[in-house]
Amino acid sequence: MEARKEMILRELMGSPSPLTGKHLANRLEVSTRTIREDIKLINEELENHGALIHSKRGIGYTLLIEKPTSFRSFLNEVTENAESQLTSPTTPDHRIYYIIRRFLLSDNYIKLDDLADDIHVSKSTLQVDIKEVKQRLDNYSLTLMSRPGYGMKLKGSELNQRFAMSEYLFDRERLSPELMWLEQLTPVVNLSQDELNRLWDLLLEQLRTHKITLSDIAINNLFVHIVIAYKRVREGHHIALVDEDIKSIKKKREYAVALNIMKVIEKALNVSFPKIEVIYIAIHLLGTKLVRDQLSTNETIETVMDDKIHSAILAMLSAVEEQLSLGIENDRELIIGLGLHLKPAINRHTFGMTVRNPMLEDIKNNYPLAFEAGIIAAMALDETFGVTIDENEVAYLALHIGAAIERKKATNKPKQCYIVCASGVGSAQLIKYRIEASFRSQINVLGTTEYYKINNIPFDETDFIISSVPIKEELPIPVIEVNATLEQKDLTKIEQYVSFEEKSITDYFPETHVFLKQNMSSREEVIDFLSAHAKSVDDLPDNYTELIYEREEIAPTAYGNRIAIPHPISPQTRKTFLTVCTLNKPIDWAGKKVQFVCLLNVEKNSQEDLQDMYNILGQIVNNEKLVHKLIDSTTYHAFIQTIIRMED
Template identity: 50%
Template sequence: MQNRINTILQELIAKDEPMTGDALAALLDVSSRTIRDDIKQLDYALADQGAYIKSTRGLGYTLIIEDEHAFRLYLQRFTQSEQEDDFTQPDQRVRYLIHRFLLAEQYLKLDDLIEEMHISRSTIQSDLRQVKEQLRPYDLILHHKPNYGLKLQGTEVKVRFALSQFLFNEREVKETMIWKKQLATISNMTESQLQSIWTLLIQATQQHQISLSDIAMNNLFIHIAIAYKRIKDGHQVSLIKHDLNDITNQREYTVALEIVRRTENILHVAFPDVEIAYIAIHLLGTKMVEDKNQSEEDIKRWMPDDILIVTEEILETIERKLSLGIQHDKELIFGLCLHLKPAINRFKYGMNVRNPMLQEIKQNYPLAFEAGILAGIVLEEELDVAIDENEVGYLALHIGAAIERKKLTHRPITCYIVCASGVGSAQLIKYKLQGMFGSKINILGTSEYYKLDQLPFSQLDLIVSSVPIKVPLPVPVVEVNTILTEQDVQKVETFIDTDHDELLQFIDQDAVFLNQCFDSKEETLSFLVDALKEKLALPDDYLTKIYEREAIAPTAFGNLIAIPHPITAETKTTKLGIVTLKKPIDWAGEKVQVVILLNVKKESNEDLQALYKLIGKLVENRRHVQQVAQATDYEQFIDHLFQSK
């Protein structure tokens, strides 16, 4: 996790404008939720260090440096703790000097540096030529002032970009190149050659300001090594089907050409032109899939047939089993294809892979991990290779990102602000919500309470009101204070972030029974089990298992609601069975008017957090349960179920 947080800091240092959570999530191959957690940790680490992370809804995150001196001292401590300097090596001396000049606030005297590094004047003069050469692409120069020494000069934007590159990436060369020894054995290359190729990839992407995630960088690295082996063995390289002219006019093609030519000098072998194009595709990354002129079919034409067939089979299986709605996500198709081409070679050559994020992925993104398992099963069946859970974790990252992207495609919530204190207070709520939620919320207007009947309910998803609304409305109501508190904002955020479509997959209309007349818990449970037995293929002893759970502790939680269920998952699918009652019944001493039979799929790894969150909200709010119980038809029931009060 620390490497990820360091990468976020690196990216924010380099940017003079906000960077969205989605952009950071794509860079690191994690979800937006993980980025939000990492940002909180980073902001905490920067406390009292002269900087903080500013979060602006709709724009993203910005590193704000309030005290340049304190922040530079922090970076000095950061780099000192992260590096071990060996002044016998020229590259280490050059790196140290670049760090010193980037972090120095005053001029540095040559004699002081000589004493500090214990080197000769001729050595440091030679090193300084290398320093100037490496800083030139960043438009930074070393200015010499007689009797003062040397000081770095350039725009603040250029200095910050250089800081982000030199303080972080060079350290990460050793950390992220995890397959060097295995690749050396497989490809018949020396570790020194592989190190040189990795370094040139880092340098080329830094110099041309191309951002690749660690996974994407490793994939490109493995591809080059395997391509070298295949060329040496006389195998024809897979051709891409698209017109190469579409790639050659891209800036990334020039960078790919530079990488290939330098690689040829290192390995003394000629790469075919198609390899330049394929490396350019790696470098283009999400830029290609974000191009509105690129259809899904266009994306597929870039990919070799064998890789595309496996990718399509994976996505079809995931959609058939989990119905995630991501089968036609262009970025997922592109990302999986690029990931699988080198990954399949790793499988075939028995290269082990370690996923440092595996436990975090399993714990926080079980649904994406379940989809990753399905992808692994397809790969094993299609390729006759063994896929372990480390690789499943990497596949889950791509899938999880697609799940997050799907959530972002939902239209903004449309609402009206209702307030009894006058237009001024309603406007105050309006601008506060717009500032907090940006493009996620569309506020059509404000209204006084007495004009409720004039609101355009057919256009609304939500009412935000600073006064209690006693009359039933056709849309949910979120009740807030005139001066919004943090709790008020969270109530609105809960409504906005709730994926109702995700919840509706667990609620079938023919499993919802409204305004029933039962007199007891036993009568209600018998009715529900009988009604759902055939639909859910319930086992014969299902009712017995529910009573076994009731014997341990009654499932009536107060506030007129009971959530009965067996001790263990028993059904073939996760569904709710729901009964609302005209009059409350006694349930182990509690009054109950809404009964939700929770049927969870046996041996399931489904992500049920949203479902449990919804049930939790009901349990906590008696008034909410009463409204659900009063619904007279299914549509009204769903509206009441999803409202937040």
């Protein structure tokens, strides 16, 4: 089965509800007509295998499985065929991976005409793909060298080629880590599954012996790198490192561990590795977590953490607190977690290693506030250590920060309130008991008082006032006015305050800030348009637009699902507001298609809790049908009602 048809089948298998032709066309970047033709061909293949793709006008496509056993057999055949032959790629991203793999696996020149014929595209299309290939290879300090009459050939250090191989030779998204070496490494390195399983057991044994704690992903990466080393050494390729690097690595404990690992592998494979390969393994151990699982309760952070790393973490968290006011800078678990991650991250940076975070897109989409905090922390790390990390590392920082945010929520003290009532002590006590019954863990009533004693309230200890009488004086804390009988609408009003839902949907998306169905063709045009509007409603610095582009340089703000949420690199406005722009046609935004853009501006030095706003944005990002409805909206009323119905 061709790759595109397989993708259609996978989409339908993974969806609990029917999928429209438009949805599938957007996912595969083809026309709806192509989807119809592909589904017709898929049904011909499924005819004798117990399944059928059913189409219903106005509803979409549904995969109906009538004979599960027969269908599973069919899927096994599809998977085996996909692994046994290198299928011609059918999407732009697949072509990029295919081309990179071809160059990584070839020691010879490759002619562009031959490559174009292999993947069934024109030479002009291939030239565009090659440009993207060069950009990706540049991340590994690899280049494509051209020679007239011969073609192109990969050029770069052996070490960097191996790093690139570990990323591009294996489809890590489709296969689980446990199956990676069994189904993909076997044909590449010419080792049997039994031999690879034996190597895996030996590696785990060495890690246990030396008390090395690694994540599942890290162990898999290390294993893949070791097997690649075996393949490359057998082919006569060796690493070249400068003497200074070799001397510094040999002094580290990781070198001794790598030496032992290499000895058992040599014995198992009956091969002799050059001593330089031990350095190679040590580099990867330096890029993992060679630390104890936990910090004992009677040890201080400073006794087990490098002073420079500890200082860097404090600087990172200080920057996060300054810009986002999350209240997590003193979280001990967060400091320890960042410290354990930061040491290997810095080692990876030192030796030019890249790390792939399989959760990157999920983290960006589901934890936008934590990811934004990770970006701020990464900027502070660059300033403190001169270490620049990419999105994959930022996402790992975001995981630690996100956990701290959740811990903070769980330990939040109840809000302190005072009740003001003019009808006497009895009615005040009635309101108090109703509040305590309805908001047991959320509100603590400090006391009740009459209106004329309002100035006796300890404002520094009180978060807000619930009053059954109008209060005209300006007080230093919020006042929620309710009826003396405390009706359901009053309880709802109080709940909204406690839940940080003081703003309505229309406050976040006012009509003056929403621009629908715009005709713009580039990221730059959209950013310039939205930033110009922001400048018209707020007193902003002259370099405001440049600050947005500076943030884009660190990590593009396109979150997938046709959404981008650009913002300046640091808060610049007098108030927090969103500005939305939808486009008639999608534009390219750092490799992703975007048709819904939301410019986010956060108030300078704000103490406002923005989690509610981020939750709304997160729900939009993760709801593909909602995004399409918002893009299709032609009036503000339709736009805002779509979001309100999402909340309901």
